[in-house]
Amino acid sequence: MSASYEVHGAVAVITLNNPPVNGLGYATRRAVAEGIDQAEADAAIKAVVITGAGKAFSGGADIREFGSPKALAEPNLHSLIAKVEACSKPVIAAIHTVCMGGGLELSLGCHYRVAAPGAKIALPEVKIGLLPGAGGTQRLPRALGVEPALNMIVSGEAVESQLLAMVPGQKLFDKITGSDVLGDALAFAETVIAKHADGSPLPRVRDLKARHAEPDAYFQFARNMVAAQAKNFPAPLRCLEAVAASAYKPFDEGLKAEREGFLALMMTPESKALRHAFFAERATSKIPDVPEDTPKREIKKVAVIGAGTMGGGISMNFLNAGIPVVLLEMKQEALDRGIATIRKNYEAQVKKGKLKEDKYQQRMALLSTTLSYAEIGDADLVIEAVFEDLGVKQQVFEQLDAVMKPGAILASNTSTLDVNRIAAFTRRPEDVIGMHFFSPANVMKLLEVVRGAKTAKDVLATVMALGKTIRKTCVVSGVCDGFIGNRMIEQYSRQAGFLLEEGCTPQQVDKAVEKFGFAMGPFRMGDLAGNDVGWYIRKRRYQEKPHLRYSMTADLLCEMGRFGQKTGAGWYDYAAGKRDAIPSPVVVEMIEQHRAAQGITPRKISDEEIVHRLVFSLVNEAAHILEEGIALRASDIDMVYLTGYGFPLWRGGPMCYADTVGLYNVVEAMKRFARNPLDDASFWQPAPLIQRLVAEGKSFTE
Structure with missing residues (x-):
């Protein structure tokens, strides 16, 4: 589909119809242009209304055409907007639901705009490292005002139409309509036809002035603010300069400045990375052998086993989505602690103004508790969040198998264990799946969905859809030790340990990695997660993989009882009630003594070596994961690390x-x-996939 043309009396209605959000792809642009030509040629037509079918006016460019010749084929968006703007008959944009990016730019080329209340209005290009490239930086400041336009363009955030209509002096909307936006637009068109019956010129946004009382001072203030807030992203400052051009330059010169900024940003590694992430996130839901129309099981009630940190956080995800949760523990004291933690988390949100009191009470009303497995049998999904030990998991799943109703989905929150072995503890392995949440589970976006050898396709489809409902980025993983994220992070952690033995301090490694851009270095991360967790896994590794070498510094740290923030001491020292990582002379002494015992002479290690050993260890292990089919695609691995590992x-x-x-x-x-x-020389043998890609001159992501 592209766009339809209908006649309503003296008004032609062009309806964008390119599901799901009426993206302005080549066929749609061409159909709109043809519609304008048809209206121009028909003497009976006195005005044109452009609107969108379904649940959007237009979401902007058609992302399916990104990077293809069709994206730039004529009429491109610039040409289409110029055509609309030059139409001899008034063109009215009837905006509803979603009007973003190129869709908003198209509406700004119309002579008039009416909008339904609640329509989401945005120029979000900055979020993919670009600036609005079809006149948005020049027309929006003229229609809305320099300051509100700059805020919208630099943030990329959507604002509801009725709020924008309240901006003093705005010329963005001529009318906020009722629920029947098309009917109101047709009535408005009749008014416009009468207004211009005498041949008076049609209003054009390009002819307005982008005024500010003190532009020099304002733009300098804005530059300072944007530079401080977006130091790793070039697009916000480029957006600012393009908006500044609207205030200082004639319209056509401003358009030229906008175009130069757009083309410059297209070539930056940051924009390429953001565009990669944009498409990667959308690709995660595509599973080759599980069609989008696969029937899904109904999830009306969820049970969670374990009221600890993970169980409480997992429960909050479903409560936030309006799904009832029953929380099970073995002892009342544990339940009481878990409920208290959930309340504390919600009350903190209320105190900060992020959650209204009535919403908090509604969510808590959806939560019930029990000490008996028999009382959770009617749940549609049960997620265990108990201790990471296969024997403990076995006890839980054997009980779940006995009490859960037929068709219930049985999920494990395991972070490393074999989901196939867990499934084998039941008589219904097709209903078993891994749902690996990341701590804090009510905050972190990532959900690793672990597909067992016998997991049913409808179970996988259901969990992937449910993940969207609870606002997670879901990535499918096959079964292996650690799945995608933790299997890779183990190699990263091994390299961090070797760096300590060779001459680094924990703070040197952390600072190098954080300067590179990680939210947290490996040693601060260990202290936050609990160093005893890694110790438990290593003990298992020593039995299962005796050939795998680790630095002993982490074990020595744990033998000292330094498990991290929860004990007030880990790789760093922590003051009571604070999370500030204070370098520890005790830890430095332990590392130095260990080096001496190993006969290692410390050397100076550059930040570049630190970063590349850590990051390339992730890459090499990821290449093995891809070859084994554990991950579906390289971009899925990137999404795991962008959303779960900082x-x-x-x-x-x-x-x-x-x-x-x-x-x-x-x-x-x-x-x-x-x-x-x-x-570890054996680890650094490049994975066969990497060797093959190098030989063929190819890359992971293109």
């Missing part, structure tokens, strides 16, 4: 970053690391 967004994830560096250069670095006698 990888810097402007670098696009480890696989995107490796492509940016160049896989040939990644391999050369691996060869250098393999020559280090204190490192």
Whole structure:
């Protein structure tokens, strides 16, 4: 579909019809242009209304055409807007529901705009590292005012139409309609026809002035603010300069400045990374052998086993989505603690103004508790969040198998254990799946959905859809030790330990990685998660994989009882009630004594080596994961690290970053690391997939 043309008396109605959001793809642009021509040629037509079918006016560019010749084919969006603007008959945009990006730019080319209340209005291009490229930075400041337009363009956030209509002096909307936006637009068109019956010129946004009382002072203030808030992203400052051009330059010169800024941003690694992340997030839901129309099971009630930190956080996700939850524990004291923590979390949101009191009470009313497995049997989904031990999981799943109703989905929140073995503890392995939430589960966006060998397709489809309902980014993983994220982070952590032995301090490693852009370095991360968690896993590794070498510093730290923030001491010291990481002389002394015992002479290690050993360890392990079919695509791995492990967004994830560096250069670095006698030479043999991509001149993500 593209766009339809209908006649209502003296008014032609062009309806964008390109589901799901009426993207302005080539066919749609062409159909709109043809509709304008048809209206111009018909003497009986006195005005044109442009609107959108379904649940959007237009969401902007058709993302399915990004990077293809169709995206720029004539009429491109600039040409279409110019055609609409030059139409000899008044063109009215009838805006409803969603009007974003190129859709808003198209409406700004119309002579008049009417909008339904609640319509989401935005120029979100900055979120993919770009600026509005079809006149948005020039027309919106003229229609809305410089300051509100700059705020919208630099943030990319949507604002509801009725709020924008309240901006003093705005010329963005000529009328806020009722619920029948098309009917009101047709009535408004009759008024406009009468107004211009004498041949008076049609209003054009381009002819307005983008005024500000003190532009020099304002734009300098804005530059300082934007530079401080977006230091790793070039697009916000470019957006600002384009808006400034609207205030200082004639319209056509401003358009030229906008175009130059757009083209410059297109070539930046940051924009490429953001665009990669944009498409990667949408790709995560595509599972080759599970069609989008796969029937889904109904989830009306959820049970959660375990009221600890994870169980409470998991429960909050469903309460927030309006889904009743029954929380099960073995002892009343544990239940009481869990409920108290959930209340505390919600009350903190209320205190900060992020949650209204009535919403808080509604959510808590959806939560019930029990000490008996028999009372959760009617739940449609049950998620266990108990201790990470296969024996404990076995006890839980055997009981779930006995009490849960037929068709219920049985999910494990395990972070490393074999979901196939867990499924085998039941007589219904097809109903078992992994749902690996990340802590804090009510905050972190990532949900690793672990597909067992016998997991039914409708179970997988249901959990993926449910993940969207609870506002998670869901990534499918196959079964292996640690799945995608934790399997990779183990190699990252091993390298961090080797760096300590070779001469680094924990704070040097953390600072290097945080300067690169990670939210938190490996040692601060360990202290937050609990160093005893990694210790437990390593003990299992020593039995299962005796050939795998680790630095002993982490074990020595745990033997000292330094488990992290929860004990007030880990790789760092912590003051009571605070999370500030204070360098610990005790830890430095422990590391130095360990080096001496191993006969290691410390050396000076550069930040570049620190970063590349850590990041490229992720990349090499990820390549093995891809080859084994554990992850469906490289971009899925990037989404795991962007949403679950604090990888810097402007670098696009480890696989995107490796492509940016160049896989040939990644391999050369691996060869250098393999020559280090204190490192693990066998690990640094490039994965066969990387070797093949280098030989073929290809990359992970393109």
